[in-house]
Amino acid sequence: MMDGVTIESSRILLPVVITLIAPLFIWLNRKDENKREAVSFVAAAATFLCVLSMAPAVLSGEVWFFHVTTIMPGITIAFAADGLGMIFALIASLLWFFATSYNIGYMRGLKEHAQTRYYICFAVAIFGAVGVAFAANVFTLYLFYEVITVFTYPLVYHHEDDEAKSGARKYIVYLMGTSKLFLLPAMVLTYVLVGNLDFHLTDIVNGMFSAEVVAEHPRLVALTYWLFIFGIGKAALMPFHNWLPSAMVAPTPVSALLHAVAVVKAGVFCVSRIVLSGFGTKTAGTLTLSDVFVGMPGTMLGDTTLGIATAYIAAFTIVAASLIALTKDDIKARLAYSTVSQLSYVVIGVTMLTDSAVQGGVMHIAHHAFSKITLFMAAGAIYVATHLKKISLMDGLGRRMPWTFAAFGLASLSMIGMPPVCGFASKWYLVNGTLQAEQMPLLLALLASTALNAGYFVPILYRAFFKTAAPEANIAQYSEASKTMVVPLFITAIISVLLGLYPQTFLNFVNVFGKF
Secondary structure (H helix, E strand, C coil): CCCCCEEECHHHHHHHHHHHHHHHHHHHCCCCHHHHHHHHHHHHHHHHHHHHHCHHHHHCCCEEEEEEEEEECCEEEEEEECHHHHHHHHHHHHHHHHHHHHHHHHHHHCCCCCHHHHHHHHHHHHHHHHHHHCECEHHHHHHHHHHHHHHHHHHHCCCCCHHHHHHHHHHHHHHHHHHHHHHHHHHHHHHHHHCCCECCCCCCCCCCCCHHHHHHCHHHHHHHHHHHHHHCHHHCCCCCCCHHHHHHHCCHHHHHHHHHHCHHHHHHHHHHHHHHHHHHHHHHHHCEHHHHCCCCCCCHHHHCEHHHHHHHHHHHHHHHHHHHHHCCCEHHHHHHHHHHHHHHHHHHHHHHCCHHHHHHHHHHHHHHHHHHHHHHHHHHHHHHHHCCCEHHHCCCHHHCCHHHHHHHHHHHHHHHCCCCCHHHHHHHHHHHHHHHHCCHHHHHHHHHHHHHHHHHHHHHHHHHHHCCCCHHHCHHHCCCCCHHHHHHHHHHHHHHHHHHHCCHHHHHHHHHHHCC
C-alpha cells in the first residue's frame, strides 16, 4: 500500500535488469578472463549509480514504485524503493564492486577451478539481493529470497569435496527447509487474513494487518508473525543458525558474500521489512503472549509483546554465539559465529520497536556489512599469502602483513563498538533503545556482547602485532597478498571509519523510512 508521495516509474527496474543480464555477459566472455571480470566491474558500478540516482527523491520522502504484473488478485510482482530498501540496495551494489576486485586476487592467486560459474552465481546472488531490497510485497520478496538461496548453493559447494558437499547440503536444507515449512505458509496466511500481500511502505505504525483482523484473529496473526520470523532462516536466529558456520567451507570471497553483501543481509533486511512494513509497530508492539495463549496470566511473560519476545530470542543469540566464537581457533569459524551474533543486533533493534532501537538496528545492516566484509577479505588475504587458517599460528604475522592486519583491526573495533568506527554508532542507538523500552535484560545482553567481542577479536591483533613467532614458523617468508586483494579490504575498512564519523549517511534513510 502506497500512502505517501509515489513516483511511478520503470526506472526502478534498471538495477534489477542490470544484475539480471550481467551473468549472461559473464558467460559470453567466459574464454577471456579479463573481459569476464570487467563485466562484473561495469555491472556493479552501473547498478550502484542507478540505485544512487534514486536516493535524492527517497531522502525527500518519496517512494519509487513500478508494477510489473498481476499473478492473481492481491498477488503481484512489483518493486518499490523507500529508505529501508535503499540501504540494502546501496550496500549490495557498492560492495559487489569491491568484492569483484578481491575475487580476482583470490581466485587467480589460488588458481581456482570453475571461475566462470563462480562469477555467474555471484552476480545472480546480487540480482536476488537487489530484488529483495526493492520488493514491494511479500510475494516479490519471497521470489528473490529463494533466488539468493538457489544460486549461492553452487558457491558453497565450489570446492566439490566431501567437506563442501556436507556444508552445502546443510546450507540448502536449512534455508530451503525454513522457507518452505515456515515462510511459505506465513505468506499464505497473510493473504487469507489480509486479502493481499502489499507492504505498508510509508507507514511503519499501521502494518498490513488491520485492527479488526488482529482483534478477531489474534492467534492467527501471532502464528503468522512467528512463521515469518523463523521462516527467514538467513537471519540466523538460534536455533536456525547452524547452516552459517557450515557454509565456511566455501572460498573466502563467498564467505564475504554470505556474511556481508547478500545472504545474511537479505535475512535481517527481510525481518526488518516484515516487522516494520508488514506487521507495523502497533501490531508487533501491542499483541501480547497472553492474547495468544489461553490461560496465560496477564503479568510477567503474558504481558510480553511479540516484538519484545523476538528481541529476547535475539539477545540470547547475541550472547550464545559470542561465547561460541571465543572457543574457535579457525579464523573463519570465529568470524562466522561473530556474524550470527551481530545479525541479531539488527533483529533486537527492529523488534524493540522504540525509535532509537529501530534506527540503530537498521543502520547496523549497513555498518556491519562494511566491517564484516573487511574481516573476511582480510582472512582470505592471510590465507592466500600464508595458507594459515588457525589464529594460534598467526604470531607476529601483523608485522609481515601490516596493511591487512591494520584493516582487520579497524573492522574489529567496529564489531566491538568502539569509536570512531561505525559499529559504535549502531550500538549507541541500540543502547538508547533499550533504555526507551525499559528493557534492562536486553541492555545487559548488548553490554555483555561488547565485552565478548573484545574477548575474541583483541587476542588476534595481540598475537599478530605483539607476540614473537616461533623460529620454525619462518614468517619472514610471508608478505602482503596482491594489491587486488589488499586495496579493496583497506578501502572498506576506511569506509567503516568514515561511516562512524558521519553516521547520518545511512541514518537519513532510516529517518525517512520511519518518519523519525
